[in-house]
Amino acid sequence: MTELRATPEKSAGFDPFGFAARFAPLIFLIVLMAVFALLEPRFFTSVNLFNVARQVSITGLLAIGMTFVILTAGIDLSIGSLLAFAGLVAAAIAKGGLSDRFTVGDDAIGYGWQLAALGAIAIGLIGGYVQGFAITRFKVPPFVVTLGGMSVFRGAALLFAAGGPISGFDKDFAWWGQGKVFEVPVPVIIFVIAAVLAHIVLSYTRYGRRVYAVGGNPEAARLSGLNVNWIICSVYVIMGFFAGLSAFVLAARLNSAEAVAGTGYELTVIASVVIGGTSLFGGVGTIFGTVIGSLLIGVLINGLVILNVSSYIQQIIIGVIIVLAVAFDTFAKSRRRRA
């Protein structure tokens, strides 16, 4: 949204409040990183920062999809479950079935990572489409449909793998989660490419404008002749795509897929998106913000662990900081309007 705010004031030189409003989450992130770096210099090593980036990539991919959903004033609670299901399907394909589920390393036969990735993404797309269909066709609120989906996909994942993990993939598969290109972890590269593409789609294409319009005022969008149902359905399909993709990357990263993977991801991911300045009421938000929001949560979790803060206190700090980050963003924006 910040970038939408076209500003005649732009020419009036540097506007500190405008800057703060636009980059509030980024400022917050930088301060947070500075604090961690001061408290524990090892936080700031390149190894650790790459770790953070890699950890963030998985939920970050989900957050990109979630940005589309939230821009239409929707929500998707099913992503964690869908991810688990898609991951198991990918794993089963990669292992050529369920019988060899624990065979380790290259001995594992199977159908290759290409088919496995396709399988995960297909499951994601189908899961997203079914939910989008229920939302637009039966007029059931996204919260309810995806709450149902959360239960259904988890059940499906557990049933599919009979409750157990599937693990040990070949090197090519594992490369997608563990490999590096010039020191940069592969998941990070995937995340960055996905973020850039999503940014282009949202900012410069017809489709992107329509997503904002539907979120901003669905009735107005309908009366303007947009196919609102189609657009709403499509964002859940996009979300499903990202759930499938991150399922694949996560499986490669862990060298294993489990039915309990992704539990609780929905809230982390929604929090990342909202911290990045996207409004839960739709129509306002950017991919840039979402990336910052995802990094903020990733840094927070990593930093507190590195500082070896007791896990109970970690939870308290994380909760407080999430609220503060959004409060700071709100405050910065209101300051700007005052200025």
Add this chain to the structure above:
Amino acid sequence: MTELRATPEKSAGFDPFGFAARFAPLIFLIVLMAVFALLEPRFFTSVNLFNVARQVSITGLLAIGMTFVILTAGIDLSIGSLLAFAGLVAAAIAKGGLSDRFTVGDDAIGYGWQLAALGAIAIGLIGGYVQGFAITRFKVPPFVVTLGGMSVFRGAALLFAAGGPISGFDKDFAWWGQGKVFEVPVPVIIFVIAAVLAHIVLSYTRYGRRVYAVGGNPEAARLSGLNVNWIICSVYVIMGFFAGLSAFVLAARLNSAEAVAGTGYELTVIASVVIGGTSLFGGVGTIFGTVIGSLLIGVLINGLVILNVSSYIQQIIIGVIIVLAVAFDTFAKSRRRRA
């Protein structure tokens, strides 16, 4: 005159669509119960129905509070954590501290159930107030504040009890969860009283009217002279009260309080409220609907266990039925419009 033309349709006798629209969740519940009773007659024994009622009471109390919150277009994700924290505080008070946490039965010394109940409710009220304050004062969306609260209260609960449970209360305390009055379990009585009171407040008092108004259009409510912030804050306090109350009842029911209690309750409770016809956009909903919604979920869980459905398939069925219940409600209401 349109107003004259309006009347004949009303006197035209029973309006099946109008009836279906109003009582869609109830109809759905009755059909569900009939199906279970047919498939397994033991579902319909009085023992089992009282079981269901007692199980529903705990989440039902939370759902009553959540109805207030959702009526103002808010949401509270922190209830499970707040419940755990409040329960532990009550337990510690009942046991006279943390040192005797495992002393069983009447040997347990302590400050009595009265103070314990007060303690749980006080924690609930404070927790609710702090969140309501952050929402109204810092203008952070309820989703974010209570997501933060969810993390903070869970951390606090774990810290308070050092992660472990506190258990073994005296008979008077346990009566509130395990006792019966003329065959009717005490939690059920508490739930019914609370539901009736909440219904009266929402339907017949000034305060109730204002809650609906604030949910319906906060700006209009402000310009009509309502203290919108006060009302919004108050619903989180009410939610906190119910979190404290149900924490007390749950501790009494299980004869124990744990830091992990209530995990995932937020989604079940929100689902109950929405199934009961309350709109997540605020301004529309009833306590009657919430009670039906809570029963529906309780019956579903109980019925599937009694039918000996495999647990994974249970999850799939529950997910599907939640969506169907809301779809049926929407459908019945839209039929009415069309008619």
Add this chain to the structure above:
Amino acid sequence: MDTAPPLLRMSGISKSFPGVKALDDVSFTVAAGEVHALLGENGAGKSTLLKILAGAQSANAGTIEIDGKAVVLANPHEAQQRGIVTIYQEFTLAPNMSIADNVFIGREPGSRLFINRAELESATSALTRRLGLDRSVRTLVRDLSVAEQQLVEIARALSMQSKLIVMDEPTSALSRAEVEKLFRLVRTLKSEGISTIFVTHRLEEVFEICDNYTVLRDGRNAGAGAVAETSIEGIIRLMVGRELSGLLARRSAGLVGPVALAVEDLVRLRTPTSPHAIELRNVSFKVRSGEILGLAGLVGAGRTETARAIFGADPFDSGRILVDGEPVSIRTPQEAIRHGIGLVPEDRKQQALFLALAIRTNLSITVLDRISNALSFVSADKELGLVDEYRRKLNIRMAGPDQLVGNLSGGNQQKVVLARWLALGPRVLIVDEPTRGIDVGAKVEVHNLLFEMANAGIAVIAISSELPEILAISDRIVTMREGVVTGEIRRDDADQEKLMTMMTLSVGEAA
């Protein structure tokens, strides 16, 4: 050519809502190149008919023919494909998107995939300039005033390929200057052979711009014909089906009481919530109890800002407000109400109504304390009595007190808002565009109500963009321009021309 079918023929259209038959066997014909007025009281069914034409609602019965061919308009997209473009009565913009994005939403220039921003913006600014909307096309719609938003909606309609433009009360939020610009555009369209359907409650406008008219009454055809062959009275008779009762006698100015509200040097800088708001500079005026003070000005004169500042809806930076001679501190609407000040806001849907709640709840919200007992229980009897009282007094058309306000016609919604404040009985009542979208009959009723209130000793501040209305109801008129008071005049000394001059004076000239 005489045998050619008309551009549009709707016949036998019926539409029911629960409890209401909005349209009953309505026929409606529009020829190519004409400007056709669709008239009727509030709730007559005009908007419903036009929404059916726009594909936004479906009829229960009836046929639509375009150029003699029967068509089915299942959704707005199909209607637009056939060249029917609609400006709706309600707000249909995305508030967080820019003017340019809103104007071309769904039809952006560019390649199949990507938008050409430069072209988008230049095309938009060409349009907005023609309409006299003096804003960067990148301004967010939510930062615009109601009038400006209306212009954006018009710009959007004009940007579409059309044969027929439907305008449902486009002028209700506009002042004279913009109305004239709009009419100039309508005439240009007409010369290009494009037809316009025009809905308004300002009947003079019909005689200015329209060729033919159709009148609806209670969802049925009440008459149609050429504008040249009728008069305002003739149309009113068709609309109302009876003679209108005249204006009430007003209490003479001599009986006006002491100063009830005084505003002194009110200053509000470019401000907290709206970066583009009008700055108020040293606004001062007084209003006495029993008096109606008219606030006149062009769009952007700062009248709404003044009203909102007095009412505590927005903060102001300096200045004093005195009630009954005592300085008071008002920071919230609640405090304003406590001091006996009420405000009927400009935008009823966003700022006044609870659309999903019942009429009774909407009406009683300001007086809950009065109609409830010590235990804070609301008395149903008192509440229903209240609804009944105002349904009669203001002739509100409703299916019943439990009907949702959102299902009322625009005019009846406005009456519910007025009733809410009348019920409270404030000492000072500010009404901001109180008759926007209200039909002629109801307008008289609202005016009479304002008189009654003044007669009862209430100080009334009336803001209106219609000069005839200001002249009809005020005892005294204060004019504003760009946040500055430019003059004050007694009604008896005022006429439209004088007011117009005062409204366009700049600060220096005013002094």
Add this chain to the structure above:
Amino acid sequence: MAQDKPEILTSVPGLTFPFFVHMMNAMKTAVEAQGGTPIESDGQVSSPKQTADVEAAIARGVKGIIISPNEVDAMAPAIQQAIEANIPVVTVDRRVASVDGILAHVGADNVKGGEAQGNLIVQMFPQGATIINLQGQSGASPAIDRNKGLHNVLDAAGDKYKIVFEQTAGFDRAKGLSVTEAALSGLAEPPQVIVAANDDMALGAMEAVKGRGLTGIAIIGFDALPEALAQVRDGGLTATIEQFPGKQSSTGVQILMDFVKNGTKPAEQVTLLTPVAITKDNLDVGERLGEVK
């Protein structure tokens, strides 16, 4: 549901954990083998849910209950209720001490399992060691008990055993990985031992260690899942703890069915199996070794 096919409630804390899935399967197989019909209950890691399941089973009129309680104190009232309804109850894995009348308990205490981990560390590193401890999900009773057992041994063994880093990783593989990565970044020296409260976290830690290219760190899991056994065999993990969930279950079912069918009470009211640390040397102890290919 005839008299000759008695219905038995088989209830475990949560079927999202492979450990309990195995336990459930063992229970069901044993019940069927003994001529009963198992009624499955998944506690979903929630005491109220497991209580509800027990109540539903009582209403259904099951002939016996075999249960691994989600939380021993919180499940006490439900078990009490079953006993009052004259339904025999056998508890598995976790013992409910506060209720009288439980037919039998078959268990391998989680505290003992944690001690087994500690003892293995002491045995492997008699000179002392630096240790990363990955705890289970905060507040969950196996997490508490296993952690307690580990500390019992290491704290007693003296200062040379330094827990340099201790965090929860929620019994979750992805968290096991990310927490270990952070821990390795935060420590000046890599630790000698990583001990985890379940195999999932240990396997996650193993990936983190591999990712860093470190060798020679002993990684100890818990639960003896087939995958962990495979890794112990292939050298990825150093050890895991076998609690014999299958044996516990089948023994428990045996006792229960004996009582249901013949009214025989067990000789021993409490049967405790000692948890065993499985390393390369005693892989054959692993109950589920057969599932590993």
